[in-house]
Amino acid sequence: MFKKILYPTDFSDAAAKALNYIKQLKEAGSQEVVLLHVINQRIIDGLMRHAMLDEDIMRWRDKAAEIAEESLAEMSKELENVGFTVKMIIKTGYPGNVILDVEKRENPSIIVIGSHGRSNLGDMLLGSVSDRVVRKSKRPVLVIKRDTES
């Protein structure tokens, strides 16, 4: 029921909170975690609109991928230490779409995702990723709010 977890992370506080819940789910039979980071195409679109050179955009993207790889590798170690099998995926695209695509391919038992809440416009855009996943996914979704007291 909780065997294989898909965990999309944008490295935010909300996503970090979600990771704690994943560790706790181990006791309920979770064995495998697919760590997913999406390099946000919306940011790339923004850079292009601001007429940044293709070369510079590529450099930004490579840097983002490098940082993501390091961060996921760290999480991966942390989860392996408590007994999980871990797979890392880094993709560029629109986060909601990529998460739903990866869900289809990986067929997880559950998705665990952080939600930023609604305190400002940036957060609203980010928050809508988890909304979209809850609405469109066929799998159970556990949404962890940034403001959760725990």
Add this chain to the structure above:
Amino acid sequence: MFKKILYPTDFSDAAAKALNYIKQLKEAGSQEVVLLHVINQRIIDGLMRHAMLDEDIMRWRDKAAEIAEESLAEMSKELENVGFTVKMIIKTGYPGNVILDVEKRENPSIIVIGSHGRSNLGDMLLGSVSDRVVRKSKRPVLVIKRDTES
């Protein structure tokens, strides 16, 4: 982290699926379940618009409460048998509002809720209850889809 579960149920298939996840969460430390059924004020509003007599509406409401009580008592027994402490709440109101009110009062660690998906208009209205709870709740919310294969 999963100690006290708020489980709103409308006795649908989706809600029944959610109950299985609650049982599994026992292994991750869940101890207490608050069973909540909301007698839907929207249905009462509809009956009033169709000029049903107050007396008949009261009778419908009492019957709905009676059935809910029996159903929750059955679930309660089922959950107590596997070691949960259970509390039953039946209220009349708009489901989303009542769930969020009860959440504030009961302060659960997590809400586990079924979602009907979107196959027809009736389902859309019902589905919006879980959407609203995900959006407005401060607690983690586990959404179980009716169509989840498990």
